Amino acid sequence: MTTTSSPGSGLSKARLGVQRFGTFLSGMIMPNIAAFIAWGFITMLFISAGWLGGWYPVADLLGGFGDAAQINWPGAMTALAQDADGATFSQYVGLVGPMITYLLPLLIANTAGRMIHGERGGVVATIATMGVIVGTSIPMFLGAMIMGPFAALMTKWMDRLWEGKIKPGFEMLVNNFSAGILGMLLSILGFFVFGPVIIGVSNVLGGAVAWLVSLHLLPLASIIVEPAKVLFLNNAINHGVFTPLGLEQVTEAGKSILFLIEANPGPGAGLLLAFSFFGVGLAKSSAPGALVIQFLGGIHEIYFPYALAKPMTILALIAGGATGVATNMVLGGGLAFPAAPGSIIAVTAAASGPAAGGIGNLLVVYLSVVLAAAVTFLITAVILRASHKRDLAAEGAGADSFGAAISQTTANKGKESSVLGTLGAPAAAATASATTPIRTVVFACDAGMGSSAMGASVLRNKIKKAGIEGVTVTNQAIANLDGTADLVITQQQLTDRATAKSPNSIHVSVDNFMNSPKYDEVVEMVRNQEEK
Known part of the structure; x- marks a missing residue:
């Protein structure tokens, strides 16, 4: 079964292009x-300021502090024979420095x-990026992404x-030497050109963030971030922009506020809590369960x-x-590494x-989550x-506003409006197309995590209960589909x-x-095949 769509508007195409990028x-x-x-966790435990910083000699070896050598960038490791307290993370020689400088x-x-x-692209990309790394003085996350x-x-x-x-017999020779x-x-x-250019780009971006902080304007980023999240650009914003910039800040300060601009679970929790008390119909009844998934599981898109x-x-x-960003900015809150998914558990860690x-920073971050949730809730x-009265009347008249909102969500992800009402057609077509045994089912979404993992868990349980x-039911990113799956389940717009x-x-x-009648039809389709 395949889904067809009519050409979208220019705005829809632009949105889809931004989403793909x-x-x-x-x-x-x-x-x-x-x-x-x-x-x-290694930095948290083993650097000199870490939980196990005084546990000699293991912490000394893993964290690379005390009288250990520091790294003189760019160039070879040079023993400076000085205490590394207060040194930036990229200067630690144990596991901490090499991991953030090279591994990541x-x-x-x-x-x-x-x-x-594929593999050849990965190998050559790694070799080329090594030149960028050794030719610069800062961790090259942006350099690697370019x-x-x-x-x-x-x-x-x-x-x-x-x-x-290529003549037969010479393929390996040509492929290996060319790569x-x-x-x-x-x-x-990368060493002579890309490195200096990326340093310039990093300095500009870092300066822009510092400028926003100095003018107390960083909270205004939420004007862009929160609507963009609802448009399903959350992964792009968080991991495509904030993560590389935040990691560079971590190498200097040990934490970054940028990790909490998008990942703070407070706003979503406040929204779902308000719907739990003051919503109507399906939105109200489903909000408490969604709150647990969002706040503890970290799946914000719910x-x-x-x-x-x-x-x-x-x-x-x-x-x-x-409010959450302002709280962290004023009180100095931040995270030492990305909170992914954006769960309160990941944020705590x-x-x-x-x-x-330490505990002081944790309390500030908790305060930012609570205040963000409280403001959103109110x-x-x-x-x-x-x-409320208007919504109750519409609910009583049979209006499905929440279902319409789900459809609007798919539209914001790039689906043309002409096919939003054909929710029953895909399953019927899929059943008619199931001419071969179904042994592998894959849930696919953009990142291959989060929502697709939840969907896979739901269907896996249904199949198990059906005996x-x-x-096999798994989840993965659409980009990683290799054609071996017997059945692929995606959201309509994907x-x-x-x-x-x-x-x-x-x-x-x-x-x-999370809840689709198509799952029961898939289970029935597989069961019918088992009985043949």
Whole structure:
């Protein structure tokens, strides 16, 4: 089954283009979040200001402090024989410095290269980015996000030059030497050209953030961030922009406020709490469960339809987000590494390290979450109470405002309005197309995490309860679909992209990963095949 759509308007195409670019940016970061968290815990535990900073000799070796050498950038490691207390993270020689200087940027570059040109693209991107790293004096996250894709594209174009022209038996020789030579040239280019350019770009961006902070204007970022989240650009904003800038700040200060501009769970929690008390119909009954998922699970997108059910509440989200940012800016709150997903549990882990300020910093961050939630709750409550009678009357007349909000959510992700009402068609078509046994089911979304993971869990439980065995249900990013899945489930606005990546699979479109009647139809389809 495939889904077709009519050509969208210029605005829809522009939104889709921005979404795809944002997805590409976040796609370089998201698969490597575990590495950022690992680095964060190592700094939290083993640097001289860490929890185990005085535990000699293990902490001394892992954290690289005390009388250990510092790194003189650019150049080789030079023993300075001085106490590293107060040194920036990139100067620690143990695990801390090499991980943030080499490991994390190289992981980003390799991921970007693989996204564009598979393993060869990843290898050449990594080689090229090494030149950028050693030619600069700061951690090269932005450099990796630029050089990685550029090197992979160059490799892709190079391979096209002699595609099908290599004589049998010489393929490995040509492939290995061409990639090696190109990687060498690009690493030299990165050392002399890309490195200085990226330093300039980083200085400009860092200066812009510092300027906003000095003028106390950083809370105004919420005017852009909160509506953009509802438009499903949250991963692009957080991991494509704030994460690389924030990590550079961490190397100097031990924490960054940028990690909390988008990831603060307070605004979404306040919105869902207000709907729990003052909403109507399905929005009210489902809000408490959504609150648990959003606040503890960190899946922020679950509250987007609630905001779109009452667009005025986006103002409440902006006010709450700005309140949280202002609180952290005034009191010096921040995180030592990205909170991904944006769960209060992840926020706690990233805020509690001694290098970030310990318990004092954690209390500031908690205060920013509470105040953001309180402001959002109060404004949303006023908005909902003002229209409560009208909403009850519409509910009694059979209006499905929340369902319409879910449809509007898909529209904001780039789906043309002409197909939003055909919610029943995809499942029927999928059932008719199931001519081969279904053994692998993949839930696919932009990042391959969050909502698709929840959907996979829901269907997995349904299949288990139905007593069906031998069916594997997983989740992954659309960019990683390789055509091997028997059935792919996506949200409606992403089905066309999934079909292009996996054309031989059966495709089912749903409007909501958490609760869709299509799941029961998929289970029934698989059960019918088992009985044949």
